[in-house]
Amino acid sequence: MNDEVSVKNKKLGQKLAIVAIAMFGFGYALVPLYDVLCEWKWIERDRPDAIKAIPETAYTVDVNRNVNVEFMTSLNENTPMVFSSEMPQLQVHPGEYHTVNFYAENKTNKTMVARAIPSFSPALTSTYFEKVECFCFSEQTFAPHEKKTMPMRFVVNPALPTDYKTITLSYTFFDNTETAVKK
Amino acid sequence: MSAVTAEHGHDDHHDDHAHGPEKGWLRWIITTNHKDIGTLYLLFALAMFFVGGTMAMIIRAELFEPGMQFVDPKFFNSMTTMHALVMVFGAVMPAFVGLANWMIPMMIGAPDMALPRMNNMSFWMLVAGVLLLASTLFMEGGAPAGGWTLYPPLVLQTGKALPFAIFSVHLLGISSIMGAINIIATILNMRAPAMTLMKMPLFVWTWLITGFLLIAIMPVFAGAVTMLLTDKFFHTSFFDAAGGGDPVLYQHIFWFFGHPEVYVMILPTFGVASTIIPVFARKPLFGYSSMVYATASIAFLSFIVWAHHMFTVGLPISGELYFMYATMLIAIPTGVKVFNWTATMWKGAMTFETPMLFSIAFVVLFTLGGFTGLMMSIAPVDFQYHDTYFIVAHFHYTLVPASVFILMAAGYFWLPKWTGHMYNEKIGQLHFWLSAISVNILFFPQHFLGLAGMPRRIPDYAIQFADWNMISSIGGFIFGASQLLFLWIVIDTIKGGTGEKVSDEVWEDAHKHGLEWTLPSPVPYHTFSTPPTVIPCDHN
Numbered sequence: 001m002n003d004e005v006s007v008k009n010k011k012l013g014q015k016l017a018i019v020a021i022a023m024f025g026f027g028y029a030l031v032p033l034y035d036v037l038c039e040w041k042w043i044e045r046d047r048p049d050a051i052k053a054i055p056e057t058a059y060t061v062d063v064n065r066n067v068n069v070e071f072m073t074s075l076n077e078n079t080p081m082v083f084s085s086e087m088p089q090l091q092v093h094p095g096e097y098h099t100v101n102f103y104a105e106n107k108t109n110k111t112m113v114a115r116a117i118p119s120f121s122p123a124l125t126s127t128y129f130e131k132v133e134c135f136c137f138s139e140q141t142f143a144p145h146e147k148k149t150m151p152m153r154f155v156v157n158p159a160l161p162t163d164y165k166t167i168t169l170s171y172t173f174f175d176n177t178e179t180a181v182k183k
Numbered sequence: 184m185s186a187v188t189a190e191h192g193h194d195d196h197h198d199d200h201a202h203g204p205e206k207g208w209l210r211w212i213i214t215t216n217h218k219d220i221g222t223l224y225l226l227f228a229l230a231m232f233f234v235g236g237t238m239a240m241i242i243r244a245e246l247f248e249p250g251m252q253f254v255d256p257k258f259f260n261s262m263t264t265m266h267a268l269v270m271v272f273g274a275v276m277p278a279f280v281g282l283a284n285w286m287i288p289m290m291i292g293a294p295d296m297a298l299p300r301m302n303n304m305s306f307w308m309l310v311a312g313v314l315l316l317a318s319t320l321f322m323e324g325g326a327p328a329g330g331w332t333l334y335p336p337l338v339l340q341t342g343k344a345l346p347f348a349i350f351s352v353h354l355l356g357i358s359s360i361m362g363a364i365n366i367i368a369t370i371l372n373m374r375a376p377a378m379t380l381m382k383m384p385l386f387v388w389t390w391l392i393t394g395f396l397l398i399a400i401m402p403v404f405a406g407a408v409t410m411l412l413t414d415k416f417f418h419t420s421f422f423d424a425a426g427g428g429d430p431v432l433y434q435h436i437f438w439f440f441g442h443p444e445v446y447v448m449i450l451p452t453f454g455v456a457s458t459i460i461p462v463f464a465r466k467p468l469f470g471y472s473s474m475v476y477a478t479a480s481i482a483f484l485s486f487i488v489w490a491h492h493m494f495t496v497g498l499p500i501s502g503e504l505y506f507m508y509a510t511m512l513i514a515i516p517t518g519v520k521v522f523n524w525t526a527t528m529w530k531g532a533m534t535f536e537t538p539m540l541f542s543i544a545f546v547v548l549f550t551l552g553g554f555t556g557l558m559m560s561i562a563p564v565d566f567q568y569h570d571t572y573f574i575v576a577h578f579h580y581t582l583v584p585a586s587v588f589i590l591m592a593a594g595y596f597w598l599p600k601w602t603g604h605m606y607n608e609k610i611g612q613l614h615f616w617l618s619a620i621s622v623n624i625l626f627f628p629q630h631f632l633g634l635a636g637m638p639r640r641i642p643d644y645a646i647q648f649a650d651w652n653m654i655s656s657i658g659g660f661i662f663g664a665s666q667l668l669f670l671w672i673v674i675d676t677i678k679g680g681t682g683e684k685v686s687d688e689v690w691e692d693a694h695k696h697g698l699e700w701t702l703p704s705p706v707p708y709h710t711f712s713t714p715p716t717v718i719p720c721d722h723n
Contacts, residue, residue, distance in 0.1 A: 005297075005373065009297035009298055012367070012368045012371060012372060013298050016364040017360075019399075020401070023398065023401075023403055024402035024405060025406075027403035027405070028410075030432075030436050031421060034432050041499050043502050076425060077340070115425055117425070123497050172424070174424060176426065178418055179418060179420060
């Protein structure tokens with residue numbers, strides 16, 4: 001091929017390479033973009049960040065309805081803790097406030113920062129599960145071998161559709177010490 | 184990347200047009216000839232097809248009966264993961280790059296690819312990437328076993344193999360980006376002056392669009408796996424809920440790459456089908472320009488439908504509806520294509536040589552795979568199909584009797600041109616019928632398994648799935664064994680085939696359909712050193 005075409009090819013090749021590099025950057029740009037889209041609720045229904053304290057309101061208690069709330073506790077693979085709930089499940093009436101205690105213990109000789117992330121099944125019930133007080137609202141700091149009793153006060157909103165008879169609430173504790181130290 | 188193109192700067196005066204290939208084995212290492220590199224790609228893809236196929240045989244053997252038979256569950260999961268990665272990145276994609284290398288310069292009247300040295304480099308980088316991936320099989324903790332999608336947090340539990348798998352993805356990505364840049368530059372800059380864009384064969388068109396897809400998506404995938412790497416080893420929290428990240432984010436980034444990626448594998452398939460069918464129907468391709476626009480529409484739509492892979496992650500209703508309708512839209516340009524292929528055959532003087540048989544099977548079976556895709560695009564029913572054998576059946580229908588069949592068809596179609604020898608038609612037909620029947624025995628029952636609730640990626644299953652799994656496995660073994668016939672035919676044809684004298688156009692009146700058939704058979708080492716002036720154009 002002649003020199004003129006070869007120069008043209010190289011120039012086009014370089015331009016396309018720049019596009020490829022820009023697309024690598026675009027992949028990273030998707031991270032903040034995702035946060036924005038989630039905030040607008042375009043691509044994700046609920047985020048852990050969105051679960052915040054809701055002030056206690058006086059609902060009319062629906063005594064004719066029972067909702068079974070199940071509590072699951074688990075640890076992320078590398079979290080050196082003991083974590084459990086006071087009871088495996090609880091029958092509640094919608095509109096009725098309850099407090100359930102969770103226990104956690106730091107098994108190490110070091111101060112630990114950990115965060116509990118909630119998850120609901122069925123996912124749709126998360127909007128109707130209102131917490132007044134929860135250890136999951138913020139990071140928890142544990143002194144070496146500290147045992148904590150952490151209350152969680154909640155109500156099931158009576159607006160919960162009648163199809164739902166059981167709500168499974170699962171908490172996973174993540175060891176956040178290293179990230180917390182960096183901050 | 185810029186280093187690569189800069190290196191090419193020394194290549195100003197590559198004057199290898201005067202002589203033939205280098206003597207000895209070194210030819211294959213240092214070659215910058217598009218035909219040599221095309222051959223390397225195709226042979227490598229064929230080898231990987233058998234490696235990935237062996238893994239599939241292990242999977243089907245384990246699933247032959249319920250209970251654990253031959254391998255442990257961890258290794259089984261490695262097999263499903265590696266089978267997918269090897270087939271996608273080692274077999275199907277390289278095979279189409281190989282066809283592009285061989286055919287695009289010959290189809291557009293160019294002497295070679297635009298950036299021949301980079302061409303050599305992208306091939307050897309592919310080999311390095313696949314070897315690196317294969318090496319993970321022998322590492323502590325085994326090869327990646329979390330599925331080819333590499334979803335966190337599961338994939339982060341991979342043992343020593345994780346960083347190697349990630350670097351392998353980087354290498355494969357850089358290799359395909361370089362291949363794509365080369366193909367685009369060749370098509371845009373190297374066409375014979377008379378070859379206007381709307382006279383280009385459809386295979387060239389589909390590759391031009393695929394090239395742009397690759398440049399847009401491979402870097403995004405590279406970014407996603409880099410985030411996995413830094414999450415695992417450098418305490419970032421892109422996908423780690425503990426640090427405020429979100430594993431679902433990975434799925435969005437992955438499928439932003441992953442959905443166009445499936446079109447990277449199917450658009451060149453469409454191109455080859457659009458090349459073969461007119462030759463054996465002895466008619467011009469029906470609706471050439473609508474084929475071009477349909478290809479471009481599919482490519483565009485592929486970027487805005489990614490979350491239909493994620494209907495069950497908890498999208499808001501508006502999101503489910505948007506991704507559902509956008510996905511359904513793809514059926515329209517795809518339908519245009521199927522209609523055009525059918526219309527091309529309509530009232531044609533058809534003959535049924537092996538390449539045509541594979542192409543017709545492609546039209547029928549790809550359409551079937553497309554229909555199940557349409558079923559799954561419906562968000563509410565997808566909750567039933569998600570992660571079951573139904574999706575496995577769907578994408579295997581769009582990949583095996585579609586992409587793989589068309590690659591077989593391309594092999595039969597162009598091997599006589601490449602080698603100057605005719606393949607054995609009888610064995611070819613036998614290969615076709617065995618493959619076409621067994622592929623349906625293999626994959627059709629998987630629809631039933633999926634609808635009945637059998638999850639994908641499991642080594643053992645409940646007893647009610649036993650019968651269809653056994654039938655599927657039998658189909659799988661026949662299909663796998665049948666492909667040895669193809670291997671035999673390729674070797675036999677290279678060595679001399681039937682001994683029949685092959686004409687320049689090989690197939691009756693093929694010279695009306697493409698420039699490559701105006702060249703001698705076998706094709707000389709250097710072609711179109713001066714651009715052709717007359718363009719056979721069987722459309723518009």
